[in-house]
Amino acid sequence: MTLKKNIFAMGNEAITEGALAAGARFYAGYPITPSSEIAERSSIRLPQLGGMFVQMEDEIGSIAAVIGASAAGVKSYTATSGPGFSLMQENLGVAVMGEIPCVIVNVQRSGPSTGLATKPAQGDVMQAKWGTHGDHGIIALSPSSVQECYDLTIRAFNLAELYRTPVILLADEIIGHMREGYCPHLPKEIIERKKPLCANRDYKPYDFCGEENEIAPLAAFGSEYITRINGSGHDESGNACGRLDNADKFIRHYHEKFQKNRDDIIETKSFDLQDAEYAIITFGCSVRSGKAALKLARQKGIKVGLLQLVTIWPFPYEQVAKICEQVQGVVVPEMNLGQIQGEIRKVCPTHCSLWGINRVDSQMITPYEILAKLEEAAI
Amino acid sequence: MKETWQVIFSGVGGQGLMLAGKLLGDAATGYEGKYAVMTSAYGVESRGTFAKSDCLISSSEIDYPEVLKPDVVIALAAVAYKKYAPLLAKGTVLLYDDSIEPLPSYAEQICLPLAKIAKEAGNPLGINLVSLGVLVQQTGIVQELSVINAIKDEFAGREKQIMLNLQSFQAGIRAKQI
Numbered sequence: 001m002t003l004k005k006n007i008f009a010m011g012n013e014a015i016t017e018g019a020l021a022a023g024a025r026f027y028a029g030y031p032i033t034p035s036s037e038i039a040e041r042s043s044i045r046l047p048q049l050g051g052m053f054v055q056m057e058d059e060i061g062s063i064a065a066v067i068g069a070s071a072a073g074v075k076s077y078t079a080t081s082g083p084g085f086s087l088m089q090e091n092l093g094v095a096v097m098g099e100i101p102c103v104i105v106n107v108q109r110s111g112p113s114t115g116l117a118t119k120p121a122q123g124d125v126m127q128a129k130w131g132t133h134g135d136h137g138i139i140a141l142s143p144s145s146v147q148e149c150y151d152l153t154i155r156a157f158n159l160a161e162l163y164r165t166p167v168i169l170l171a172d173e174i175i176g177h178m179r180e181g182y183c184p185h186l187p188k189e190i191i192e193r194k195k196p197l198c199a200n201r202d203y204k205p206y207d208f209c210g211e212e213n214e215i216a217p218l219a220a221f222g223s224e225y226i227t228r229i230n231g232s233g234h235d236e237s238g239n240a241c242g243r244l245d246n247a248d249k250f251i252r253h254y255h256e257k258f259q260k261n262r263d264d265i266i267e268t269k270s271f272d273l274q275d276a277e278y279a280i281i282t283f284g285c286s287v288r289s290g291k292a293a294l295k296l297a298r299q300k301g302i303k304v305g306l307l308q309l310v311t312i313w314p315f316p317y318e319q320v321a322k323i324c325e326q327v328q329g330v331v332v333p334e335m336n337l338g339q340i341q342g343e344i345r346k347v348c349p350t351h352c353s354l355w356g357i358n359r360v361d362s363q364m365i366t367p368y369e370i371l372a373k374l375e376e377a378a379i
Numbered sequence: 380m381k382e383t384w385q386v387i388f389s390g391v392g393g394q395g396l397m398l399a400g401k402l403l404g405d406a407a408t409g410y411e412g413k414y415a416v417m418t419s420a421y422g423v424e425s426r427g428t429f430a431k432s433d434c435l436i437s438s439s440e441i442d443y444p445e446v447l448k449p450d451v452v453i454a455l456a457a458v459a460y461k462k463y464a465p466l467l468a469k470g471t472v473l474l475y476d477d478s479i480e481p482l483p484s485y486a487e488q489i490c491l492p493l494a495k496i497a498k499e500a501g502n503p504l505g506i507n508l509v510s511l512g513v514l515v516q517q518t519g520i521v522q523e524l525s526v527i528n529a530i531k532d533e534f535a536g537r538e539k540q541i542m543l544n545l546q547s548f549q550a551g552i553r554a555k556q557i
Contacts, residue, residue, distance in 0.1 A: 004408075004409040004410075004532075006408045006409060007408075007409070008401065008404045008405040008407075008408045008409060008415060008417075033423075117423050118420075118421060118422060118423055174418060174444065177418065177419060178416060178417065178418050178444050179400070179401060179404055179415075179416065179417040179418075180404075180408075180415070180416050180417075180441075180444075181404075181408035181409075181414065181415060285444075288442050288443050288444055289442075289443060291442040291443075292442035292443035295442065364443075364444075364445055366443070366447065367442075367443050367447075368447075
């Protein structure tokens with residue numbers, strides 16, 4: 001094998017390599033198009049690194065195994081697509097409630113239900129946030145290139161460990177199956193979970209008050225500490241607790257631990273926005289259409305910029321609001337019927353027009369569709 | 380030199396259309412410092428129905444990852460040829476196997492016995508590599524040596540596979556001189 005600076009690889013391969021670079025050593029999953037290459041590559045690579053790969057009976061078992069492995073102290077992940085992600089929602093709630101770090105890759109395909117198995121879509125934006133019931137926050141990141149598949153997977157693990165939370169890597173068929181040159185560089189930062197330093201009898205796995213970032217240390221199952229994971233309302237020790245003030249405290253915590261750390265969690269990328277009179281705001285594969293449209297529009301003298309939402313949840317309301325304040329109009333291309341546009345509408349002032357470009361025929365939005373909207377707007 | 384090449388390898392699943400695109404992209408990014416993107420489309424069947432890979436090779440960063448205005452379309456099966464021939468405009472080269480019934484098209488059509496060449500080169504399954512050889516020879520999209528290196532990387536440790544694929548590729552390189 002020749003030593004090459006850039007590897008021409010699929011997004012799904014880069015996601016796997018990103019997970020391994022971040023220190024993940026456990027994968028449990030059930031293969032599903034268009035995410036199967038993550039399972040395939042993980043099954044080869046994890047044993048090489050002393051890790052473990054398990055093909056489970058279904059996606060319900062997959063996320064249960066991932067939660068268990070992470071609770072035992074090993075960075076863990078799974079990968080799936082819409083139908084599997086739907087099955088995972090119940091146990092995703094367990095990970096939220098138990099504050100268990102893990103990474104769930106959803107390579108989105110056309111839905112609902114089985115949908116078009118090999119075709120792309122971006123229809124799981126709201127599901128990533130609200131698929132599991134009850135009030136809670138979540139982190140979701142969305143890559144738009146093979147390099148970002150690698151980089152954001154590492155970031156997903158770091159955020160999962162830092163904030164004791166499941167993190168969704170919301171990729172899509174285009175990006176997951178796309179091949180592109182990427183560099184699997186050494187991660188700049190690898191975050192390990194905070195472990196307890198107190199005497200084992202004093203350890204309370206959910207006692208976040210007074211902790212840095214309001215995140216309690218997490219001891220591994222099988223260590224000298226006792227850790228309880230309880231899907232029912234529980235107190236600081238993890239014992240079932242039906243007290244109303246306790247429910248209020250913890251449900252607010254599942255939400256506020258993300259809100260209080262928005263500046264750290266939220267990442268957006270800006271392109272040519274300084275003098276922009278119009279903005280394209282988008283995410284995932286549609287960023288590629290948007291960037292091409294931006295260049296075409298600039299050639300025609302239309303002052304356009306692009307805001308890429310790298311973090312989808314928590315939603316970058318402040319960053320979006322700032323752009324909406326600056327420009328006359330915002331175009332939101334997305335391969336769904338307006339899930340991101342709806343969030344933008346919440347912070348879009350009346351002077352700023354908001355247009356969606358939406359496709360659900362499993363075809364990528366072309367740059368020309370976006371350009372046509374911009375030309376129409378700029379007349 | 381052209382800044383961006385847009386190429387489609389089309390045919391049916393099982394013909395190695397993704398592999399051809401992968402080798403082309405790997406040759407460009409790994410050995411020539413160029414940018415390359417490959418996307419694909421196929422059905423739920425593992426083989427036998429329409430499939431394609433879109434390859435873009437460029438000296439600058441590539442935004443949109445699908446082919447919008449193809450320079451070359453390679454059609455290795457009738458289903459793919461019938462899809463593209465009526466759609467293509469002037470300025471596109473349509474390379475197809477001589478087993479396919481020709482149709483009128485605005486594209487510049489090149490008909491070659493690709494399957495026959497593959498068979499004669501000792502690997503009937505190598506039609507994808509033959510067509511890649513013709514593409515490289517006709518366009519100079521990447522250097523011949525870059526593809527040879529990409530083949531050696533792809534099949535590292537599998538000498539027979541390297542030999543068969545190199546034979547197919549080089550038969551494609553020579554094809555127009557036959």
